[in-house]
Amino acid sequence: MASIRLEDVHKIYPNGHVASAGVELEVEDGEFMVLVGPSGSGKSTVLRMVAGLETPTRGRILLDDEDVTQVPPQHRDLAMVFQSYALYPHMTVRENMEFGLRMRRVPKQVIAERVAAAARKLGLEEYLDRKPAQLSGGQRQRVALGRAIVREPRAFLFDEPLSNLDAKLRVQTRAELARMHRELGATMLYVTHDQEEAMTLGDRIAVMNEGRLQQVAPPLEVYRRPANVFVAGFVGSPAMNFFRCTLEGGDDGAPRLAGDGFTLALDGVTLERGPAGRELLLGVRPQDLEVVAPEGADLTARVDVVEPLGSDLLVHLARPGATRDRELVLVTSAEAELTEGTEVGLRLRRERLHLFDAADGVRVNR
Numbered sequence: 001m002a003s004i005r006l007e008d009v010h011k012i013y014p015n016g017h018v019a020s021a022g023v024e025l026e027v028e029d030g031e032f033m034v035l036v037g038p039s040g041s042g043k044s045t046v047l048r049m050v051a052g053l054e055t056p057t058r059g060r061i062l063l064d065d066e067d068v069t070q071v072p073p074q075h076r077d078l079a080m081v082f083q084s085y086a087l088y089p090h091m092t093v094r095e096n097m098e099f100g101l102r103m104r105r106v107p108k109q110v111i112a113e114r115v116a117a118a119a120r121k122l123g124l125e126e127y128l129d130r131k132p133a134q135l136s137g138g139q140r141q142r143v144a145l146g147r148a149i150v151r152e153p154r155a156f157l158f159d160e161p162l163s164n165l166d167a168k169l170r171v172q173t174r175a176e177l178a179r180m181h182r183e184l185g186a187t188m189l190y191v192t193h194d195q196e197e198a199m200t201l202g203d204r205i206a207v208m209n210e211g212r213l214q215q216v217a218p219p220l221e222v223y224r225r226p227a228n229v230f231v232a233g234f235v236g237s238p239a240m241n242f243f244r245c246t247l248e249g250g251d252d253g254a255p256r257l258a259g260d261g262f263t264l265a266l267d268g269v270t271l272e273r274g275p276a277g278r279e280l281l282l283g284v285r286p287q288d289l290e291v292v293a294p295e296g297a298d299l300t301a302r303v304d305v306v307e308p309l310g311s312d313l314l315v316h317l318a319r320p321g322a323t324r325d326r327e328l329v330l331v332t333s334a335e336a337e338l339t340e341g342t343e344v345g346l347r348l349r350r351e352r353l354h355l356f357d358a359a360d361g362v363r364v365n366r
Contacts, residue, residue: 001187002064002154003029004050009059011045011211019045020056021211027155029064032181032188034202036195038234042211043191044159050189051157052076063154079148080157083164085140087132087147093119094128097147114150121183122146122176138169145180155187162197174200195235199223207231229361232283232354238314238329241289243282244358257282261320262299264348280364283354286314286331290347291338297345301328303338313338317346 004027011020019042027033035043048054050061052073061069068076087096094115101111119125122142132140141161148156158177162170178201181188192198198205199219207214207222207230215227226232232240245257245264257264257280264282294300301317304327315338317328330346338344355365 001029001185003027003062004033004155004187004189005062005065006046006050007060007062009046009049009061010057011042011049011054012057018042018211020049023059023211023213025206025213025216027187027189030185030187032178032190032201032203034190034192034198034205035208036192036198036205036235037208037214039193040210041208043193043208045211046208047157047159047189047191051078051080077154078157079151079153079155080159081141081144081148081161083160085132085144085164087140087143089132092129092131093124093135093143093146096132096143097150100147100151111150114152115146118146118149121149121180136169137165138173141165141173142176145176149180149184155189158188158190160192161190162192162194170197177201195237199235207234209234225363226283226354227363229281229283229356232356232363236285238286238331240283240285240354241328243284245280245282247278247280259299264298266350266353279358281356281358281361282348283356284348285352285354286329288349288352289328289330289332290349291330291332291336292345292347294343294345296347298348299346300343301346303340303342303344306338306340308334310334317344 006023006025009020009023012018023046035046037043045054049056052068052071056069060067063076088099091099097115097118098111101114119128122145124139124142124146127135127139132143135143144161162173165173174197190201202219204216205219205222206216209230215222215231222231222235226235233242243259245259248256248258255266257266259282299319301319303315304318305316307314311334313332313334313336315330315332317330319328353365354363356362357364
């Protein structure tokens with residue numbers, strides 16, 4: 001397997017669109033790296049440049065310290081799995097998996113051994129003589145994975161391979177991918193817009209927006225310590241709640257936040273202090289809002305909509321004078337008795353607050 005390194009990689013199209021702006025990223029040998037971001041963030045363009053299907057406007061792409069920026073895709077020895085499966089409909093599963101090896105004139109005995117081993121790993125042994133039209137979407141995607149595995153490439157590239165599957169099949173195939181990575185110890189670069197896939201699959205995830213990397217870190221670190229407002233709002237479901245606040249100094253010198261209708265002492269929060277009067281954004285995940293008695297609350301809100309989700313409730317809350325786009329979202333136990341139209345007290349868990357500079361969106365609490 002190989003490491004993958006991108007050095008100051010730019011991609012600017014003739015119409016002026018910037019798909020990649022100085023991307024610096026290293027995927028270690030054997031690592032499962034996930035590129036995640038909204039549509040148009042540039043993640044698929046980065047993947048296509050690694051594959052050789054796009055040429056960078058500037059910068060270098062290296063495989064095991066070998067500069068392959070100008071090397072044609074067929075000479076990079078990378079296997080790519082697409083969203084559309086890209087199987088030959090007139091060939092059987094076996095023939096689809098063999099095809100790339102036959103084109104490379106690999107000995108027949110070696111081809112048979114590799115196909116048998118991949119089919120066993122992916123549970124495809126009983127489907128080897130069927131054609132793609134006789135398979136489900138999940139089975140077709142496994143065939144596409146098998147075709148990539150038998151090549152024994154330097155690295156695997158995945159371009160949103162689970163997008164066409166229903167929810168249950170996505171979960172099953174995601175588990176198969178994780179198992180495959182563990183067994184092969186392969187280097188994998190995976191593109192998705194689905195943050196759940198990113199969080200569950202990646203050793204590390206690289207969050208992109210508007211052609212730029214926003215944060216590269218293990219999934220839990222990205223969730224617990226987002227580097228900026230974009231990452232905080234993108235990673236996590238439901239999305240994070242935000243409050244615009246002003247940093248103040250209390251009578252005892254301790255910092256506090258003054259927001260719309262509430263004041264919050266920052267006890268136990270380590271903060272890059274900055275000047276008093278500094279504008280900050282306070283971020284609180286829906287899971288970190290607690291329903292409490294009004295006398296012990298940080299702020300109050302009115303229950304607008306309650307959505308039962310089985311073991312949890314997803315609660316939409318309206319604050320006095322707030323517009324709909326500033327409503328709060330709370331996730332709480334299904335045992336909570338919350339009635340639409342009632343006023344509730346809310347407490348913000350101090351140990352899980354996220355603070356960002358309102359000017360540039362960068363995180364300011366440690």
